[in-house]
Amino acid sequence: MSEDEPGIAYGFGRHRGLLVDRSGIEEIVYGKALLYLEKPDADLIRTLAPRLSGVIVQEPVTPYAPEARALWSLPVPVLTGIAVDDSWLGHDVVVDFDAATTAPFLLNPTGLRLHAEVASLAEAREAGHLADGWAPLRAEDLRALSDRDRADLWHFLAESGRPLPAIRYFDEPVGGPHAASFGRRGVRSLPPDALDAFGTLVEQSPDDDPVVVVPMVAAREEIDAFRAATGARWRLGLDVATPAAALGIADLVDDCHLLHVNTADLTQHTMVWDRTVRNDVLVPPGHLPLVILQLVEWSASVGATHDIPCQVALDLRPGPQLLDQLRLAGVRDLTCPAPLIRHWRHLLDHTP
Known part of the structure; x- marks a missing residue:
């Protein structure tokens, strides 16, 4: 050239x-x-x-x-x-x-793969040419789309050349308890109408064998209850959002096909701090707290040992310190909001 x-x-x-x-x-x-x-x-x-x-x-x-x-x-x-x-x-x-x-194009030395979190076709288009893959789709985001918009999004994802994303079960089903009620969030509340609505959403995926991610889990029994309630018809992934799930992850990964470490929820629940209230000591804006980094590292190591893909979800601003943390923790797959994909790509392409 x-x-x-x-x-x-x-x-x-x-x-x-x-x-x-x-x-x-x-x-x-x-x-x-x-x-x-x-x-x-x-x-x-x-x-x-x-x-x-x-x-x-x-x-x-x-x-x-x-x-x-x-x-x-x-x-x-x-x-x-x-x-x-x-x-x-x-x-x-x-x-x-x-x-x-x-x-x-030279693969970044960290080998970090970027997966875009999208809730609409516009967001998928924004990140499509820079992302290596797709983060799990949230059921509540899919349900908020019209039938036409949902079909267009699936068509785009199917034609993108990347594997189709998993689908995360409702964190707070429409008509269910408020999210602040921790004891009933995610798979801890399985009303039949929510399960039926979720099944309809999963059926619209072009994937013949979709992965469904179960959120807000702390014990194996909760996974088993979800599997029983849904007739064990899908491959399951685990959304690691509680300290119990992170610490006990080795006992939760039997028949698991995807680990998704939700650092925002995990930080809030571990530090016992409202993440919407600024506290640069407990919830620093530019890097992960040490204890959260240790939980991320443990989750990634368990995933690697069991040959299970492990995605780490981050909403933080990309920066060298954060990148070093991820590299030392053995993170290979990162998910982030679509607008951050470009900034992560820029950082990775300029990191020696």
């Missing part, structure tokens, strides 16, 4: 995707492809836009050229004046439209 000078960018941001040319258009996976063209073709780009994260054009187009206006109007960013070697085709490429440069 020629790097004598930067190209001319029509768009902003940093995007990653599988690089394909016209002959490889059929290989495009939604939200994961960069299209490489010799000359700008606004009509083609506009047609393929829903399946692209960006476009690289070999021929330069100056901001004064008639084509420039058409490129600015496209729904995906375009970088012109960049020649790419054929050996790059079919491989991941990073395009920095702010710097007007492009480079081969």
Whole structure:
């Protein structure tokens, strides 16, 4: 690739995707492809836009050229004046439209995989081209969508090229007890109407063998009760949100297919502090408290020992100290809200 000078960018941001040319258009996976063209073709780009994260054009187009206006109007960013070697085709490429440069994608040294937490199609699209996978979908978020929006979201996820996400049972079913009633949250309250509504949501997943995540668990008996109430028809995952679940996780993972460590709930319940009230000692904003980090490390080690995927959910601002904590704890899969995916990707790509 020629790097004598930067190209001319029509768009902003940093995007990653599988690089394909016209002959490889059929290989495009939604939200994961960069299209490489010799000359700008606004009509083609506009047609393929829903399946692209960006476009690289070999021929330069100056901001004064008639084509420039058409490129600015496209729904995906375009970088012109960049020649790419054929050996790059079919491989991941990073395009920095702010710097007007492009480079081969190098896996971050930590090996950390990012899974986007989404509640809508818009959020999935926002993170789709940068996320490595999807965090479990919350049943309450799915239920809040219209039938059409729910179908569109599942279609997007199915076409994304990543495994379909698990579905987490209602943390607070509609019509059930308020979430503040810890004793009845999650699988501790299994009213038949909530189970029926949840079953309907799971049936809409394109996954032939879905994973269902059970929240707010402290004892094996609670998992067994959920399995009995649902006829043992799904593979189960565990949402580690209580100190009891984290400390006793080795006794809870029989027949478990996914561990999801919910650090927000886990921190609140362990530190006995309302996470909505600032306390930089008990609930620091930029890193995990030591005791929570120890619970995360224990959960990750049990998952690794039993060959169970372990995702750690974090809402904290990405930063070097937090990244070091995750690396030392043996975390390999991180879930976070869709808007944070871009910031995590930036941090990982710039971490030696």
